[in-house]
Amino acid sequence: MPPSLQNNSDNNRLLFLQDVLDSGALQQAARMLNALRPAEVAHLLESLPLPQREIVWELLDDTTDGEILLQVTDEVRDDLISRMDSAELVAATAGLDTDDLADLVKELPRHITWEVLDSLDQQHRERLETVLAYPEESAGGLMNVDTVTVRAEVTLDVVQRYLRHIGEHVPRDTDKVFVVNRDHRYLGVLHLSTILTHDLDDSVAEVMSLDMQPIPAHWSKREVANRFEQHDLISAPVVDENGRLLGRITIDDVVDVIREEGEHQFMGQAGLSEDEDMFAPVMVSAKRRALWLGVNLLTAFLASWVIRQFEATLDQIVALAVLMPIVASMGGIAGTQTLTLAIRGLALGQLSHKNARWLLAKELAVGTINSAIWAVVVGVAAGLWFNDSSIALLIAAAMTINLIFAALAGAILPIALEKLGIDPALAGGVLLTTVTDVVGFLAFLGLATIYLL
Amino acid sequence: MPPSLQNNSDNNRLLFLQDVLDSGALQQAARMLNALRPAEVAHLLESLPLPQREIVWELLDDTTDGEILLQVTDEVRDDLISRMDSAELVAATAGLDTDDLADLVKELPRHITWEVLDSLDQQHRERLETVLAYPEESAGGLMNVDTVTVRAEVTLDVVQRYLRHIGEHVPRDTDKVFVVNRDHRYLGVLHLSTILTHDLDDSVAEVMSLDMQPIPAHWSKREVANRFEQHDLISAPVVDENGRLLGRITIDDVVDVIREEGEHQFMGQAGLSEDEDMFAPVMVSAKRRALWLGVNLLTAFLASWVIRQFEATLDQIVALAVLMPIVASMGGIAGTQTLTLAIRGLALGQLSHKNARWLLAKELAVGTINSAIWAVVVGVAAGLWFNDSSIALLIAAAMTINLIFAALAGAILPIALEKLGIDPALAGGVLLTTVTDVVGFLAFLGLATIYLL
Structure with missing residues (x-):
């Protein structure tokens, strides 16, 4: 022990x-x-x-x-x-x-x-x-509103005596105090290490640091987290629309935001919340999971409906039933890769309508190359397996179509969802596999109906 | 603009x-x-x-x-x-x-x-x-090795003069200095705010804080990140096996670790690395994606091989081909939910072999309840759609079997993979859907072969 x-x-x-x-x-x-x-x-x-x-x-x-x-x-x-x-x-x-x-x-x-x-x-x-x-x-x-503020015109000696005066009431993890004017407008920050390393007769105005931009109170958590990460901040001032100091945000709260955001993307893909309790009561879990299974069941039935339109074709060529899951699943895998990249790009604020076109073009190119490679591999394998060259050509063509659609859907869906105010981390995966299932079955069975019957 | x-x-x-x-x-x-x-x-x-x-x-x-x-x-x-x-x-x-x-x-x-x-x-x-x-x-x-250290026996006045002496060389974002003995063993920390709020004649030993446990240099990044989060740390001392101070870790590096870990789980599910460049050259991306598609193709062919064992059955009852993707996909969705919970639990150090049994029991219970609900729903829907009560019973039975297997696989796979030293965030999803596809097709088509022919 x-x-x-x-x-x-x-x-x-x-x-x-x-x-x-x-x-x-x-x-x-x-x-x-x-x-x-x-x-x-x-x-x-x-x-x-x-x-x-x-x-x-x-x-x-x-x-x-x-x-x-x-x-x-x-x-x-x-x-x-x-x-x-x-x-x-x-x-x-x-x-x-x-x-x-x-x-x-x-x-x-x-x-x-x-x-x-x-x-x-x-x-x-x-x-x-x-x-x-x-x-x-x-x-x-x-933000927290228990900030320590000082005025620009006083000397470091005054600041030091003030801090000694409030003593215990200096909040934990204070690495800096904020400098404000008489209207409580934010002016800059004074690091504790500055007080300790400068002449005590210097005025705050002379030694304060001006390069810390305050964070507007209306910013989203995500913007705050990105700012903290990019500026390596420990704490930052928060101001209202008039530049008046409201409080400070500290890194410990931001760490929670970053952790939650990562979990949100990961858990969201499985229809779970980042707040999911691993040991939630069985009935509570079952109820919530049932909802997600229900949503996915609708898309599964949609795919089945597509397949049923080709019942006559399947009835004649049973090999199609054996091979059709391959076309659908490869599309789902390829599309999920593009989707994942795009969702991360959106979360980091690295994807805008400008570079989305670049991403789409790149993913289409990647999709085309991979569809070519895997169309050949799957075509040859299926052809040998069923000893049938028309099946080989057919599945190759269907794979090509589905992988290209997968790249398109993977790049466009998250951006469209974000514009509509729908969380792509939650809805993206379901919608994507709906597209790749439907397109996969449609392309494979449709082409078979046209060319093999 | x-x-x-x-x-x-x-x-x-x-x-x-x-x-x-x-x-x-x-x-x-x-x-x-x-x-x-x-x-x-x-x-x-x-x-x-x-x-x-x-x-x-x-x-x-x-x-x-x-x-x-x-x-x-x-x-x-x-x-x-x-x-x-x-x-x-x-x-x-x-x-x-x-x-x-x-x-x-x-x-x-x-x-x-x-x-x-x-x-x-x-x-x-x-x-x-x-x-x-x-x-x-x-x-x-x-860790960073540019730490500022002081000895326990000196007074705060000496510390303050020392800090003023090194001046500019106090590393950025220093909120505390470390207290060591003559052998450079770590003793405690002295917060800058303590220096500023206490009597300068006090000795470091009197006012230093002892409640910061040093981090052993061999700890993993993940352990360090959890420690920082749980203790709301801004910086922490790192020591060697003899308790000698080696350096300090600062929160900005830990934030990167937390961000990367979240991205690793999210991107790993799609076979991507958290370092993936959104705009990597097309050939580089295509090559890496091809590998992942290849791995998934093997599992897709395995599922197809299972289906082909029932070619004769499918030839007689084409409705089975229409409905079989539903059984497989619902298993995949349910299993992924359990898998996701377990992977997060492992990453947070919240899942051990002790409570894994609890998780398994709970997930099995949730899986059983949901399999009952959705077996009925899918059974009724399929029965009405094909106007065939034996198909209804069949798909209901297959759904039940697959959702229970999905819960088992979702809970056991990540723990087993972690034990084998394989990253569950990367391999878990592929293996899970292999299980749910194979079990889904096997249960549905197998039962049909036994009872319908």
Whole structure:
């Protein structure tokens, strides 16, 4: 068993906790859990099947409940919140940062929200309302309003004395303070390392850094994340439309955005949400999955309907039934590759209507080359297998048509979906395989009907 | 046109640059490009088709070449490096941080690496060799060795004077310095905000923070990323097996790891690398895609071979050919959902052999419920469509079998692959659909052969 649980990788920690739980040593489990960080506990909770999760949640001190609720995925949070009474929920919100409190408050039942608002002092309530005024998906919804600001005309010595004065109240992970004018308009930033490495008689205006552009509060999370990545930021100022400083966004919140975006693309392809709880109750999971299976069933029936139009042809040449899945599936694979590239390009803001034409042209060229190669390979293989040269020509022609359509659909679909406001990460895959199935069966069986009968 | 390119979202910047390039105003384009951050330029380069990328690369000042090369994805980097001569490459490495230099040096032709090593002074060369000694995928490969260290027994006043002395040489984004003993063993961290808010006569030992566990140099990138996320870290110390401080990892490098991991899962499903260049030369893309299509073709032929074993059955009941893709595709969809959950669980370190049994049990239960629902729906629909109750019973039975197999395969495959050292994000999808295709066709056509003939 690992001697120190704090400094262990996630997997070992999980194994160790499960051993302790299995052995029934709940006291030991409680001691171990309460020594961990909220995010570590959150990670463990997500990894536990429901019965064990319930035990662990009971073992935890109430003081960190709020922090933990913020760190787990939405589904696990809903599960945990449903086990708490009003008093526990109000207590859990105590001591949270304003941006975190805003996130949590939105998840709580309405009557609890009022109780929480009532429990805050004037200043905190106003701050909370500032954050709540912006959509959760925007820079304003992501920001924290507990910023430390200084005026440009004071000296570093004054700043240093001011910081010493507020002492404990300097927010954790403060690497810079913001410089504002008398109207609270954002002017620049003053790094703590600048204070420490410059003459204390220098004025803030002389040594502050001007190259940090503030982030407008209406920016999307995705724009914020790209800005942080490209500028290697740790924190950044957020301003309203008049350039007034509203708060700051810190890298820890941005890391969550980046992680979620990656998971959204990956999980979305399977019709799952990035908040999916691995151990959600069976009925909850089954219901949600059923929906996705239903959507896909419609497209499967559509493909079957296409096949049925050629029942007479299939009745005469049964080899067609054997080979037709190859044409459809190769189209699906090729199209998914193009689709995946395009979805990533859109997510990174690297695909616009200008270079989309280039991508389309390139993917068409790639599709044409690959269709040529695989048409020959599949044609020869099928011809030898069925000892029939007309089948060989037929499947080669159908493959060529389907792979070219696949490239077209893979490049155009995500861009069209994005324009229509439909999430391509979620809908792209289903639509693409619908196209490649229908075109694949249509081309193969249609050509066969025309030329072989 | 946007007035300030600096403070614009990626998409607008890209559109603007392409307008300028289209109009031929290269001077203006150069001015604009050289005012951007290296990471922003890298993002633009990735978004540009090859001919425009070449023009932009020529317009850029040589001084930022190294930084830009580090920010672009591997494929784009290889493309750019291939356009540079030896002198340009050596010049590009000047002024880079050691961790970045280590990354870049690995990508350069060997004779250039020697030239670069020769151009460094003793201290820099030793630092570079420390980093190069660790695999690129480990904490050691990720770390920077330009850390600022202080001894525990000195006062904050001494620290402050020391920082003022090194001045400009305090690395960018330093939020803390590391405390070591005389053997350079790691003891704790001293936040800059602590120096600014405490009495200068306090000793480092009195005010330093002890709760930051150092990261062992052999940890994988993934473990480092999870640690940063769970502890909301901005930077963290890296130590060797004896606890001696080797360097620090900063959040900007970790953000890249998290982004890459998300893209790896998403792109891997389509057989693409996360480094895939959206505008790679057609022949390069075609070659790589061909490989993936070839792998999938083998599985498609396997499914066809299964179908062909039932040629006689299909010859008698053509309806089977119409309906068989439904059974296979629904299995593929259901299995992919389970697979996706399991792959994410593995990547986050939330799936171990202990809770894998829980996941399997839960997914089997979900699969059973959904197979019951959709077996009825598909059975009724197919029965009505073909006006044949035995077909209805048959497809219902086959759906049930395939959806249960899909849940099994979706849960077991990724765990088995990970144990075998095969990347489930890359191989999982292909293997899963092979299983669901084969089982789907086998169950449907096999049952038909037994009961309908």
